[in-house]
Amino acid sequence: MTPLRIARRAQRIEPFYVMEVAKAAATLAREVAHTSRPMIFLNIGEPDFTAPPLVQQAAARAIHDGNTQYTQATGLQSLRERISGWYASRFQADVAPARIIITAGASAALQLACLALIEAGDDILMPDPSYPCNRHFVSAAEGNAVLVPTSAAERFQLSSAKVQAAWTERTRGVLLASPSNPTGTSIAPDELRRIHAFVHSRGGITLIDEIYLGLSYEENFGHTALAMADGLGQNIISINSFSKYFNMTGWRLGWLVVPEELAPVIERIAQNLFICPSTVAQHAALACFEPESLAEYERRRAEFKARRDYFIPELNRLGLKVPVMPDGAFYAYADCTDAAKRLGVSGSWDFAFELMQRAHLAVTPGRDFGTMAPERYIRFSTANSMAQLQEAVARLEKVIG
Numbered sequence: 001m002t003p004l005r006i007a008r009r010a011q012r013i014e015p016f017y018v019m020e021v022a023k024a025a026a027t028l029a030r031e032v033a034h035t036s037r038p039m040i041f042l043n044i045g046e047p048d049f050t051a052p053p054l055v056q057q058a059a060a061r062a063i064h065d066g067n068t069q070y071t072q073a074t075g076l077q078s079l080r081e082r083i084s085g086w087y088a089s090r091f092q093a094d095v096a097p098a099r100i101i102i103t104a105g106a107s108a109a110l111q112l113a114c115l116a117l118i119e120a121g122d123d124i125l126m127p128d129p130s131y132p133c134n135r136h137f138v139s140a141a142e143g144n145a146v147l148v149p150t151s152a153a154e155r156f157q158l159s160s161a162k163v164q165a166a167w168t169e170r171t172r173g174v175l176l177a178s179p180s181n182p183t184g185t186s187i188a189p190d191e192l193r194r195i196h197a198f199v200h201s202r203g204g205i206t207l208i209d210e211i212y213l214g215l216s217y218e219e220n221f222g223h224t225a226l227a228m229a230d231g232l233g234q235n236i237i238s239i240n241s242f243s244k245y246f247n248m249t250g251w252r253l254g255w256l257v258v259p260e261e262l263a264p265v266i267e268r269i270a271q272n273l274f275i276c277p278s279t280v281a282q283h284a285a286l287a288c289f290e291p292e293s294l295a296e297y298e299r300r301r302a303e304f305k306a307r308r309d310y311f312i313p314e315l316n317r318l319g320l321k322v323p324v325m326p327d328g329a330f331y332a333y334a335d336c337t338d339a340a341k342r343l344g345v346s347g348s349w350d351f352a353f354e355l356m357q358r359a360h361l362a363v364t365p366g367r368d369f370g371t372m373a374p375e376r377y378i379r380f381s382t383a384n385s386m387a388q389l390q391e392a393v394a395r396l397e398k399v400i401g
């Protein structure tokens, strides 16, 4: 039989190793579920909270009232207006609803942006380490993701100097994430401004994934790139989502903000590829911006911060050094070199499997996040209750303490 010919585009997509580890963890979890040490999942990048009551009620109402037909490809106008209002009240940023396009999560937003702007063969610079799917959105649009190694001193983010040094005639732009997955660190606002000013001066594009922006814990960070002064914020492309701050991962809802001239182009692609994002999820999301829901989200943000403040010093104490204190998101990117030696293994991949077996702790090895010393790092997610994090520390203490 002639073998099925798979497109080169699809062959370029690497496996998402997180899922391999997650599969092994799920199998072991079933075996140890009824022991004194059930599995603790610190590998998953999603909030342990679910959508708050008003959001759930709004979804039920939309279904009950039959508000389930397609919406416009760009989403409900009322939702675009609410998001615009949120930018104004929370971030003091002036973002017209016409620049906001509602999508099926940040994932669809990233696809739309890449398809609209990247030509085959274009290079897109991004930091190493970074969220693996971002590389693949670029390669699905037939561009090349160029990983630029970063250091802890740079908060694992690109600097303007590095962008300038890496820029060639093939470079089309940069794809940043602030705060970042897997490090939880943001780009300093001045540095971001310098990067974007340079990129813009070269006629390039700055895409910034701000999916964790709502979960920022430090005054110096947590500013949207869209608020950049002197008109620079007007030509940024910012990606965001209801998945993380709004605790709605499985509802598949996000958005992107684009320069006004790009909105009709994105609309055309979205009409064809997706028709529209989930109508029920959109009606539910309107309730995210009610004062009661926003108060709940802020309470949860404080909880995420408390978890970070507890867990990261504990990791450092146990020799799992986190080189930069995260200022946002819910991750800790820790150097496990010494801890792995203590367990008699080398490299974060084997270390992750040892921790899974010996402590029933699921974590994510660095392999997914880039090529810069991935064997040194593991990613912990602190999107877990404080009691679970305390239990995780006790188990870590036993096996590597």
Ligand SMILES: Cc1ncc(COP(=O)(O)O)c(C=O)c1O
Pocket: 045, 104, 105, 106, 107, 108, 131, 177, 180, 181, 209, 211, 240, 241, 242, 243, 249, 253, 254
């Ligand atoms: C940095 C980053 N971007 C995008 C996504 C995709 O999120 P969504 O659920 O909104 O598609 C994730 C999910 O973990 C992420 O960490």
